Amino acid sequence: MPVKHHSYHHRGGNTALLGATIPAHLAGIVRRYPDNEALVSLPQERRLTYAQLDIAVAVLARGLLGSGFGSGDRIGIWSTNNIEWLLLQLATARIGAILVNINPAYRSRELGYALQRSEVNGLFMIPGFRSSDYVAMLTGLIPELQHGTPAQPGSTEFPALRRVVIFDPAAPESSTRPHPGFTTWQEVLAAAATVTARQLEVVSSALDMDDPINIQYTSGTTGFPKAVLLTHHNILNNAWFSAQAMHFGADDRLAVPVPFYHCFGMVLANLLCLSVGACIVIPCEHFDAAAVLQAVQTERCTAIHGVPTMFIAALELPQFSIYNLTTLRTGIMAGAACPPPLMQQVMQDMHCPEILIGYGATEAAPLTHLTTREDSLERRVATVGTNLPHQEVKVVDVQTRRTVPCGTVGEICFRGYHIMRGYYGDPEATARAIDDRGWLASGDLGAMDPEGYVRITGRLKEMIIRGGENIYPREIEDVLFTHPGVAEVAVFGVPDAYYGEAVMAWIQLHAGSTATEAELRGFCQDRIAHFKIPKYIWFVDEFPTTVTGKLQKYRMREIAADKLGLPDGPD
Numbered sequence: 314m315p316v317k318h319h320s321y322h323h324r325g326g327n328t329a330l331l332g333a334t335i336p337a338h339l340a341g342i343v344r345r346y347p348d349n350e351a352l353v354s355l356p357q358e359r360r361l362t363y364a365q366l367d368i369a370v371a372v373l374a375r376g377l378l379g380s381g382f383g384s385g386d387r388i389g390i391w392s393t394n395n396i397e398w399l400l401l402q403l404a405t406a407r408i409g410a411i412l413v414n415i416n417p418a419y420r421s422r423e424l425g426y427a428l429q430r431s432e433v434n435g436l437f438m439i440p441g442f443r444s445s446d447y448v449a450m451l452t453g454l455i456p457e458l459q460h461g462t463p464a465q466p467g468s469t470e471f472p473a474l475r476r477v478v479i480f481d482p483a484a485p486e487s488s489t490r491p492h493p494g495f496t497t498w499q500e501v502l503a504a505a506a507t508v509t510a511r512q513l514e515v516v517s518s519a520l521d522m523d524d525p526i527n528i529q530y531t532s533g534t535t536g537f538p539k540a541v542l543l544t545h546h547n548i549l550n551n552a553w554f555s556a557q558a559m560h561f562g563a564d565d566r567l568a569v570p571v572p573f574y575h576c577f578g579m580v581l582a583n584l585l586c587l588s589v590g591a592c593i594v595i596p597c598e599h600f601d602a603a604a605v606l607q608a609v610q611t612e613r614c615t616a617i618h619g620v621p622t623m624f625i626a627a628l629e630l631p632q633f634s635i636y637n638l639t640t641l642r643t644g645i646m647a648g649a650a651c652p653p654p655l656m657q658q659v660m661q662d663m664h665c666p667e668i669l670i671g672y673g674a675t676e677a678a679p680l681t682h683l684t685t686r687e688d689s690l691e692r693r694v695a696t697v698g699t700n701l702p703h704q705e706v707k708v709v710d711v712q713t714r715r716t717v718p719c720g721t722v723g724e725i726c727f728r729g730y731h732i733m734r735g736y737y738g739d740p741e742a743t744a745r746a747i748d749d750r751g752w753l754a755s756g757d758l759g760a761m762d763p764e765g766y767v768r769i770t771g772r773l774k775e776m777i778i779r780g781g782e783n784i785y786p787r788e789i790e791d792v793l794f795t796h797p798g799v800a801e802v803a804v805f806g807v808p809d810a811y812y813g814e815a816v817m818a819w820i821q822l823h824a825g826s827t828a829t830e831a832e833l834r835g836f837c838q839d840r841i842a843h844f845k846i847p848k849y850i851w852f853v854d855e856f857p858t859t860v861t862g863k864l865q866k867y868r869m870r871e872i873a874a875d876k877l878g879l880p881d882g883p884d
Contacts, residue, residue, distance in 0.1 A: 319707075319716045320723065322765030326702030330730055331553055334520045334545045335406040338553075339587055343367045346563050346590040354396045354595040355608055357482055361396070363590065366403075372505045373404035375513050379504030380435075380476060380496070381464070384409030384516070387431050387473075387528065390574070391415040391424070391438040391447060393598040395482040397498070398573045399583055401437055406545070407513070409520050413528045413540075414574040417442055417599070418859075421450045425470075428454075430540050431528050431737055432473040437498075439482060440491065442598065448491045451477065461494030482598070522546040528737055529576050531675050540737040547678040551731050552584035554701045556591075558683050559643050559669065561616065563590035567644075568614040570596055570605045570623055575861045576679035581645060581671070582618055600862075602626040606636040613640045617665070620648035620862035624659050625800060629824060638664045643686070647671035648863050650769065650787060652794035653694040660690075672697035672769065674755055676746065678731040681706065682767055692766060699765040704729040707752070708761050711773065714748075722770050722785070725759045726752045758785060775866060777806035777814050782844050784816060789847065792840045793818060796833065798826035803856060805866045807849065808879045817873055818847040819856060828852075849873070 331338060347364035354360075361369065382388060388410050392398050405412040413431045415424065428436070441447045452458050457467040458477060468474050480498035481488045488497045522545045530538035561567075569582040586593045596608030606627055609617060619627075624646060627633065641664045646656075651670055659665050667686040670693055673679040684698035692698070700706045707716050708723040717723040728751045735743035747753050758776060759769045770785040777784040786804035793802045801821040809815035822828060830850040837846045857868035873879070 318719045318763050320709075320719050320721065320761040321705070321707040321716055322700060322761065323705045324700050324702050324765070326554075328557070328702065330546075330550050330703055332522060332546075333549070334517075334522050334524070335403070335526065335549050335584070336517050336520070338549060339367075339403065342587065342590045349563055349590055350566075350592045351587070351590075352396060352399060352593045352595070353612060355604070355612075356595065356598050357396055359396055366400075369400055370403045370407060371510065371513060372502060373400050374407040374517075375505035375508040375510070376501040376503070377404055377408055377410065378513065378516065379507040380501050382408065382410055382435055382476075384520075384524075386410045386434040387413050389413040389415050389428065389431065389433040389436040389438075391417065391419070391436060392482070392574075393417050393439065393442050394569070394573050394578070394595050395439075395598065396595075397437075397480055397482060397485050399593070402573070402579060402583060403587075406526055407517050409516065409524055409526075411525050411528055411542075414530065414579060416530065416574055416859075417445075417572065420445075421453055424450060425454050427530065427540075428471050428474065433471070434473050435476045435478065436474065437478045437480065439480060448479070452492060455494075458494035459492045463490075463494065463496040463500065466494045520545070522549075525734055527579070529574075529579070529675050539739065539742060541675045542734040542737045543678055544734055547731055547733065548580045548584060549588065550703075551678040551680055551701070552580050553588040554703075555581055555645070555671075555680050555683065556585045556589045558685065558701065559585075559616065559645070559667075560686070561585065561589055561591055561643070565589075565591040565615045566594055566612055567591060568594045568596055568605055568609050568612070568617040570600045571618050571620070572599070572861060576675050577618065577620075577648060577861060580679060581647075600626075602630050603632070606630070606633070606638065609641060610637045615640055615642050617641060617644040617663075619644070619646060621646060621651050621655055622649070622801065622858070622862040624655060624663070628655075628658055628662060629800070633662075641665045643667035643669065645669050645671045645683070647673070647680075648861055650790060651694060652791065653690075654794065656690070656694045668693075670694070670697055672767070674727075674753075674757075676733045676753055677727050677755075678733065681727050681731070696762075696766040696768050699767070700727075701731075704731060706761070706765075706767065708759060708767075711758075719763050720760055722758055722760045724773055725755045725757050725767065725769075727755060728752050772866075775805060777816055779806070779809070779812045779814050779816065779844055784845050789816065789818065789837070789841060789845055792837055793820065793833065796828070796836050798822050798828045799833075800824075800826075801856065803864045803866060803869060804847065805870055807870060807873050807877065809848075815848040816845065817849040817851070817869075819851050819853050819869055821853055821856065849877070 597604040673681040682697040705728040806814035
């Protein structure tokens with residue numbers, strides 16, 4: 314009897330892993346491309362070359378040292394996309410501090426959780442965004458800021474916090490102090506005068522590639538986020554190999570609508586560009602489809618990143634046709650499943666014939682899989698490609714943890730340079746996520762073909778068990794996406810007294826389209842088994858999402874269970 318081919322794929326590489334810290338690698342890029350534009354912020358009307366960026370980062374890094382921060386300190390950033398965010402990303406790396414990315418959408422309770430979980434020593438923040446008053450939220454958590462001193466806020470609830478720095482993106486060096494306990498951006502820069510360039514160099518040269526450099530919080534689509542601790546080696550190599558897969562270089566310009574706080578923005582946009590000398594273009598503080606398309610046109614961007622909902626929003630703009638997008642050629646779409654019609658539209662209407670589909674996890678720094686421009690359209694929509702160089706992947710049985718044969722659905726697991734150091738301050742959760750052989754359990758279900766291409770079928774916790782039948786939401790979503798009236802769909806399970814769980818679908822229709830529940834059930838009738846056809850179909854105008862556009866199915870379950878008078882749905 315022939316041996317079955319198992320779902321394991323190790324991809325070597327013709328190019329070795331980078332063995333440098335982020336500041337060391339960036340120094341080489343600055344020497345090669347000093348006059349290249351490194352960063353363009355359209356909302357701030359500012360531009361920096363690589364030489365100018367290097368100077369600005371060095372000043373801020375010296376300012377951090379002069380303000381009492383050093384290696385191993387946790388420095389939080391609570392802000393929308395702007396130049397100062399990127400400067401802090403690179404300056405903390407320069408001194409060996411750990412940057413803590415804080416979601417701009419966080420409210421007081423979530424902010425407090427992040428500050429405590431990461432034991433944040435310093436917090437950099439903007440005054441607020443839209444209806445969110447960040448200052449009011451923070452002083453509600455830390456009333457001592459209203460009468461403390463900049464060097465000693467004096468919080469009893471957050472004893473690790475030594476300094477809160479505020480900056481206004483419109484005029485960072487003219488930022489005003491809202492309360493006595495705040496430090497201003499210009500005061501941090503002024504502290505640079507107390508630290509010499511040589512002193513900074515001594516600190517930077519002592520860094521190691523395996524030093525922790527970043528805490529990113531998981532997306533929070535299924536509950537409380539976890540604090541993922543990542544190293545120079547993790548994220549620099551992930552960014553650089555992603556750039557190689559995109560055939561990305563110093564002449565490229567990337568429009569970045571994804572938030573910097575997220576791994577998609579910080580690693581696969583910012584660090585990806587910086588790793589090869591390309592230009593980062595910030596179209597807007599927070600996603601705005603029209604601003605993104607205008608940025609592509611005016612800045613002649615060659616690439617664009619985003620989650621599927623961002624591309625959908627851009628394509629459905631009434632004025633979409635007025636924008637000249639012919640300079641585009643590539644980009645990465647990730648964060649959620651991409652329906653085939655959307656991929657075709659992006660390739661044709663947005664002039665992105667080389668657009669790639671990416672997949673990964675924050676715990677994996679983040680990218681594990683990427684399609685290639687040489688892959689067929691079918692593979693670029695039906696799979697997430699193969700793993701990046703120097704990474705291992707396998708698919709295991711969720712019960713036995715044994716590797717399954719190719720084509721069999723199981724849990725996807727990763728191993729390699731990209732795997733996180735662990736969850737900060739939570740060794741128990743780390744041990745549950747990474748086994749004693751170094752394999753990270755993704756929590757995602759999928760199947761692998763003999764060539765290593767992986768097809769995602771859904772989240773392990775999203776799997777619906779109806780009367781003993783395992784149902785994968787992705788399969789149903791893929792069917793409903795083919796209906797001409799459906800723009801977005803989310804399928805999940807809700808409690809059912811008889812079957813245990815029932816299938817529910819939330820549907821958003823294209824503008825001007827109409828459909829009924831009966832019509833959509835009939836559409837499914839000949840395409841999937843009867844037990845997979847949604848019992849409940851709701852038409853909605855919007856979905857609860859994370860800031861990055863990921864659908865929050867646990868919130869949909871909560872809302873549905875409440876309105877239907879059902880017990881709370883599964884986590």
